[in-house]
Amino acid sequence: MRKTCNFSIKEITKIEGHANLDVELKDGVVEKCELKIYEGQRFFEDMLKGRHFSQVPLIVSRICGLCNVSHLNTSIEAVENAFGIEASRQTNILRDLATNGEFLKSHALHLFFLALPDYLGRESVLEFNKEENKFLHWGLSLKKSGTDIIKLLGGRIYQTVSIRPGGFTTLPKKSQLDKCLPLLENERKTAINAIKLFASFSEKLSFERKTDYLALVDSNYSFVKGKLHFASGLVIEEEDMLKHVEEFIVPYSNAAQTSFEGKSFRVGSLARINLNQKALEPAAQDIIKGLGLRFPSDKIYYNNIAQAIELLHLIDSSIRLIKELKLEKEEMQKIKPKEAFGIGVTEAPRGTLYHQYSFDEKGFVKKANIVVPTNQNNHPIEEDLAEFIPTLLDLQQEKANLEIEKIVRAYDPCISCATHFLKVNWKNAKYNL
Amino acid sequence: MIIPEKPNVAEILSVSQDTSDTKTFEVEFSDKNLQKKFKFRPGQFMMVSVFGFGEIPISISSSPYKTNSINFTIVNVGNVTNALHKLKKGNKIGLRGPFGNSFPLQKFRKKNILFVSGGCGLAPLRSAIYAVREKKSEFGKVSVLFGCKAPENVLFDEELKQWQKEDFQVLSTVDNPNKTWKGNVGLVTALFKHVELPSKNTVVMMCGPSVMIHFSLIELRKKGFKDEQMFASLERLMQCGVGYCSHCNIGNKYTCIDGPVFNAKDLNKLPVKED
Amino acid sequence: MSAKKVKVGFFSLTCCEGCEFAVLDLEEKLLKAFDYLEIVESRVLMEKIKPEALKLDIAFVEGSVISKHDLNKLNYIREKTGFLVALGSCAATAGINGIRNALPKELQERIRQKAITPVKEKASPLSAFVKVDYILNGCSVNELEFLDFLNKVLHGVIPRLEEVPVCFECKLKGNSCLLLKGIPCLGPVTYAGCDALCPSQNVQCIGCRGFTKDANFKSLDNLLKEMDSGKKERYNFFTYFNQLPKELRHLRGEN
Amino acid sequence: MNYIIKKEDLPKFLEFLQKKFDQVIVPAKNKTDATCFQQYSGQELFLETRTDFSAKEFFRPAKEKMFSFKKKNSSFNVEPCFDTAKRVIFGIRPCETHALHALDVLFIKFFGEDRFYSIRRKNTVVIALQCSKACENGFCTSLGTSQATGHDLLFFERGSDFFVKVETEKGKELIDSKFFRHTSDALPSADISCKNSLDTEDIEENLYANFNHPVWKEESERCLSCTSCTQSCPTCYCYTTKDEFVFGSDTESERFRFLDSCQLKRFTEVAGNHVFRPSREGRLRQFVLHKLSYYREQYGVHLCIGCGRCITVCPVKISLVEIANKIQKHGLGAKK
Ligand SMILES: Cc1cc2nc3c(=O)[nH]c(=O)nc-3n(C[C@H](O)[C@H](O)[C@H](O)COP(=O)(O)OP(=O)(O)OC[C@H]3O[C@@H](n4cnc5c(N)ncnc54)[C@H](O)[C@@H]3O)c2cc1C
Ligand code: SF4
Ligand code: SF4
Numbered sequence A: 001m002r003k004t005c006n007f008s009i010k011e012i013t014k015i016e017g018h019a020n021l022d023v024e025l026k027d028g029v030v031e032k033c034e035l036k037i038y039e040g041q042r043f044f045e046d047m048l049k050g051r052h053f054s055q056v057p058l059i060v061s062r063i064c065g066l067c068n069v070s071h072l073n074t075s076i077e078a079v080e081n082a083f084g085i086e087a088s089r090q091t092n093i094l095r096d097l098a099t100n101g102e103f104l105k106s107h108a109l110h111l112f113f114l115a116l117p118d119y120l121g122r123e124s125v126l127e128f129n130k131e132e133n134k135f136l137h138w139g140l141s142l143k144k145s146g147t148d149i150i151k152l153l154g155g156r157i158y159q160t161v162s163i164r165p166g167g168f169t170t171l172p173k174k175s176q177l178d179k180c181l182p183l184l185e186n187e188r189k190t191a192i193n194a195i196k197l198f199a200s201f202s203e204k205l206s207f208e209r210k211t212d213y214l215a216l217v218d219s220n221y222s223f224v225k226g227k228l229h230f231a232s233g234l235v236i237e238e239e240d241m242l243k244h245v246e247e248f249i250v251p252y253s254n255a256a257q258t259s260f261e262g263k264s265f266r267v268g269s270l271a272r273i274n275l276n277q278k279a280l281e282p283a284a285q286d287i288i289k290g291l292g293l294r295f296p297s298d299k300i301y302y303n304n305i306a307q308a309i310e311l312l313h314l315i316d317s318s319i320r321l322i323k324e325l326k327l328e329k330e331e332m333q334k335i336k337p338k339e340a341f342g343i344g345v346t347e348a349p350r351g352t353l354y355h356q357y358s359f360d361e362k363g364f365v366k367k368a369n370i371v372v373p374t375n376q377n378n379h380p381i382e383e384d385l386a387e388f389i390p391t392l393l394d395l396q397q398e399k400a401n402l403e404i405e406k407i408v409r410a411y412d413p414c415i416s417c418a419t420h421f422l423k424v425n426w427k428n429a430k431y432n433l
Numbered sequence B: 001m002i003i004p005e006k007p008n009v010a011e012i013l014s015v016s017q018d019t020s021d022t023k024t025f026e027v028e029f030s031d032k033n034l035q036k037k038f039k040f041r042p043g044q045f046m047m048v049s050v051f052g053f054g055e056i057p058i059s060i061s062s063s064p065y066k067t068n069s070i071n072f073t074i075v076n077v078g079n080v081t082n083a084l085h086k087l088k089k090g091n092k093i094g095l096r097g098p099f100g101n102s103f104p105l106q107k108f109r110k111k112n113i114l115f116v117s118g119g120c121g122l123a124p125l126r127s128a129i130y131a132v133r134e135k136k137s138e139f140g141k142v143s144v145l146f147g148c149k150a151p152e153n154v155l156f157d158e159e160l161k162q163w164q165k166e167d168f169q170v171l172s173t174v175d176n177p178n179k180t181w182k183g184n185v186g187l188v189t190a191l192f193k194h195v196e197l198p199s200k201n202t203v204v205m206m207c208g209p210s211v212m213i214h215f216s217l218i219e220l221r222k223k224g225f226k227d228e229q230m231f232a233s234l235e236r237l238m239q240c241g242v243g244y245c246s247h248c249n250i251g252n253k254y255t256c257i258d259g260p261v262f263n264a265k266d267l268n269k270l271p272v273k274e275d
Numbered sequence C: 001m002s003a004k005k006v007k008v009g010f011f012s013l014t015c016c017e018g019c020e021f022a023v024l025d026l027e028e029k030l031l032k033a034f035d036y037l038e039i040v041e042s043r044v045l046m047e048k049i050k051p052e053a054l055k056l057d058i059a060f061v062e063g064s065v066i067s068k069h070d071l072n073k074l075n076y077i078r079e080k081t082g083f084l085v086a087l088g089s090c091a092a093t094a095g096i097n098g099i100r101n102a103l104p105k106e107l108q109e110r111i112r113q114k115a116i117t118p119v120k121e122k123a124s125p126l127s128a129f130v131k132v133d134y135i136l137n138g139c140s141v142n143e144l145e146f147l148d149f150l151n152k153v154l155h156g157v158i159p160r161l162e163e164v165p166v167c168f169e170c171k172l173k174g175n176s177c178l179l180l181k182g183i184p185c186l187g188p189v190t191y192a193g194c195d196a197l198c199p200s201q202n203v204q205c206i207g208c209r210g211f212t213k214d215a216n217f218k219s220l221d222n223l224l225k226e227m228d229s230g231k232k233e234r235y236n237f238f239t240y241f242n243q244l245p246k247e248l249r250h251l252r253g254e255n
Numbered sequence D: 001m002n003y004i005i006k007k008e009d010l011p012k013f014l015e016f017l018q019k020k021f022d023q024v025i026v027p028a029k030n031k032t033d034a035t036c037f038q039q040y041s042g043q044e045l046f047l048e049t050r051t052d053f054s055a056k057e058f059f060r061p062a063k064e065k066m067f068s069f070k071k072k073n074s075s076f077n078v079e080p081c082f083d084t085a086k087r088v089i090f091g092i093r094p095c096e097t098h099a100l101h102a103l104d105v106l107f108i109k110f111f112g113e114d115r116f117y118s119i120r121r122k123n124t125v126v127i128a129l130q131c132s133k134a135c136e137n138g139f140c141t142s143l144g145t146s147q148a149t150g151h152d153l154l155f156f157e158r159g160s161d162f163f164v165k166v167e168t169e170k171g172k173e174l175i176d177s178k179f180f181r182h183t184s185d186a187l188p189s190a191d192i193s194c195k196n197s198l199d200t201e202d203i204e205e206n207l208y209a210n211f212n213h214p215v216w217k218e219e220s221e222r223c224l225s226c227t228s229c230t231q232s233c234p235t236c237y238c239y240t241t242k243d244e245f246v247f248g249s250d251t252e253s254e255r256f257r258f259l260d261s262c263q264l265k266r267f268t269e270v271a272g273n274h275v276f277r278p279s280r281e282g283r284l285r286q287f288v289l290h291k292l293s294y295y296r297e298q299y300g301v302h303l304c305i306g307c308g309r310c311i312t313v314c315p316v317k318i319s320l321v322e323i324a325n326k327i328q329k330h331g332l333g334a335k336k
């Protein structure tokens, strides 16, 4: 790579969505590094205007194919919050379970199908050799342990249907849920192997940068409840997130970015374990110790290890939840709409997710605001790359590009989530969003 | 145990390409006994299976006096027929039948016969034509009318010529002629004026698209034909051939068991044209 | 099945990519299908496209056409492909993206001005621009329907889209009808094929598989009206995944 | 010979049956609160009135495998796949025993046996339950189907007991002295009176003669063509066959048959997209006429047994009784 050059990486692959990267390098210093997300915007926040609250979860779950349960849960939390509904204990447990299922699915897919080829030096999973093909089976069976749960609870894996404000429209039989246990038990081994596998790659991507982290912290490692912690020290209530996190538009990209006190911060698995390691299931904590892994960490590849550790945590926590669960028939709560305002914050597989709605007296949406994890991660990605690229000068351009993409992929960015929320600052008050 | 829905394996003996989208298959039951016992009457059809692709009703187009094999003439219009068209000599298919009623030829003794056909509707009539030809002395004069879209769609070209030589009156017409076409142009009904047969003592057998049948009946009535003299073979969706699936229901009749051949008098009572 | 592997590609325009992942959900069955398929392009799965390799037997395209970029890509795919399948409702009917098409004109115009990559006036299904050979509809697609499609296509059979409403499958599953319980449902006007997924979970069908041609919108609308569903609710309901049908123009108004 | 069994002993009786049969089928609620017939597994039974869905699933399933085809040495093995499970059905109502009778006529008696049906039928013992009150939309009394036929045992509700009438040898074998005791009491009354009534006089000819009556168009304007009527009807049997390759195989395929519905356009659609009965009006008429006219003319019994399910399940409240009565009253052939 020349010391002074402009280059761009077109269509970064093996990530969810479409993004380019433009870089201007001068005398070995990055002058410009722009992650250009050009995937067409879908304007979800505008599309939600005038829609009935009952439709909101169903529409927003279409924001992302991979983390639809997270969008569902978050929007449901916001709707219930607005109309003063308190979900029952059982409903909460089932929602936790569904969330676990989705994390399992999402992490397994990302680790084995998108990230692993990087570490094995293959172009794609389709080029794995016989020996490496076994990793695909690991990935698929881990994923299946998650999707089985989602399918049971939600009716289907993508765009689940039975998770609704007020409860579940149908409940599975306890015996059906119990049938998931053997597979989950069985997958513990695979998860442990996965952790070891990804830990063994630590040499391959050693980039490290000190930065801030944000995650929902709760003594049960809940993805739904808790307080928001910044690694730099601040602890805030869920609903105050936007009082501290500033969202801003970048002129070159279809996705917004965020900052906290003017600086970037990372979200996602790494942030969660950095901030809340002690709340992980015991087996997950043990293996961290056993392998001598050190959290908090600022190494970005640790994000993949963190995902693998979460796999084990998710399995154990799902087993516990299912075992403890006594499934009873429960009617859905009736919701009476009123003029109201509600916020929901949860952890999605890729990080903190924020939904906020205001409704009119009949329950139609007046205004919606959604902040997704990838918007938050885009900012640190750019800053990482600005530091990282100058270290690649001895590499050929093509090789360098690959290294750059690896960093981007380690974040598991979900562009299709990120682009659906173009923030528009209207001058005209009528459509002030 | 007889299972009416169970196909019997049969072998394709030969395939001939009649037109660009039509092939005639000569087949024989793999079970020689079955083939020996096999009998049918002109106008009947069989259920033809291409294993893995489906089963369709197809009329028998060969002579009822030819017993060592069965002929089907099939147009490639969809998935099963397309799969059939890919098969070659020696390939195996499934057969059930024969099903349905037939043209009541025994009642037509001493009568003149007018065949009216459109497109692959000539296939079932061909079987009847062969039957009449075999026992020529028992019948009166014979006219065969045939219509299709274009000259390249003309079926059994050689045979039409052969029949003509054997003093059947054979008239063909196409909708879209080309330069070399010497026959008539227009719908089959336009051929009626050339038919030499008197309306009295003549029976009509027809098979073709439903519009063709509809207008032929109207035109022939104008020429003095009585409904009792006219027979048409109808087409409907069929899944079983034995009255179980009800798809071919027209009014209180089933095309597969009460038909496919209907007397025009009965047709009047049926809601053939429903919309 | 022919000895030669069938070359397929997966492409995504603007959407959530859920459909491509739904297909991945076939798991071991999909791996088995790889015996017969050569995946030439799948951005989720692999690195850069190899343009010279791009001569496809089948292309599965998910997502709607929203930008010029989408359109160029779609035209390119069409050129290189024998059989183009619209995968999912975004590609088939514009799906959820189409909601934007019904927003007030002024708002739409402002959105367009502000967008960084030029956005087309409307979110459109693939068929608005190119010939689509087959539609696998649904949000997300039904993976079993996808498998069935593959199985047929590998044997040279082209399945056809039949005029069958969701209710048909709903009743086959022995569900009680939501309409009879006073809950609005789009089952009677929506293409079946999902195995009546939503009604089987006690959730109304919201029409994600597109409206049938045989749909009796007027009658269903009247029925919903009798169930005390207001004009705005009904408008909302019919336009979840589909453009408002002509017969129901009267529902459009101040929104 | 008549017997009595305590209602509280019913579960024990069903468990006893479970030992003798592969499947014990009972009426109960499903996940969506619809009532239907399902395998007994200790669940609460639904015995108030007839179920929403009929028991036809166990005679004419929605999807059944008919044959498996295996390619072998360039020929094919054709193997029929019969369902030979031994079943007992408890709690089917008198009207539905007539539905089975109507199907027997076509699938067993008329052309030779449809084995897929007849094997199931012959392997099933039918325990009918007499209705003690008329159901919502039923009109069995008009069609003479309120008394059971062709069943093996008949249960009557009587206070805290069931009164049991034995009809066949097969039924007799199930009378286990552990639960049943002999009785010489008189048979309880089986009379019910339906609110709905259908004028059946010359109904076959009259309906057919009124093929073009305006009522068809009027009613069909509301029709959603949702097929709920045909699917809930205990006698709707029309089917479509389909072949499918076993996934990933060149040599193995299977033939299935699926329940179809005349309310769908595809029911009469042939190659080239021609539909013989395209209009909603025609499709609705086909349903009513097949039930009340054609079948009787062909096979001597009505295909409608007056259970009223099609009326109950119709989201837009189209009623074949109303249509038929309207024609009987005002159509051609109406008695003045
Ligand atoms: C009594 C009778 C005799 C026939 N004789 C001949 C003949 O001699 N030669 C010939 O070429 N064709 C004949 N046909 C028409 C032939 O059956 C159809 O062309 C054929 O079924 C099309 O099947 P496909 O799978 O290729 O088409 P697709 O469009 O793929 O059909 C799908 C399914 O629909 C059904 N179907 C479609 N069209 C028809 C149809 N017209 N009639 C009945 N079922 C249909 C079949 O079950 C088929 O499997 C006859 C039809 C009938 C009813
Ligand atoms: S619930 Fe919906 S899909 Fe099911 S029958 Fe009723 S209207 Fe149709
Ligand atoms: S029931 Fe309706 S909304 Fe649900 S998956 Fe099927 S078509 Fe889509």
Ligand code: SF4
Residues within 6 Å of the ligand: D229, D232, D233, D234, D235, D236, D291, D303, D304, D305, D306, D307, D308, D309, D310, D311, D320
């Ligand atoms: S037509 Fe209606 S009333 Fe008659 S048997 Fe069928 S469902 Fe029952």
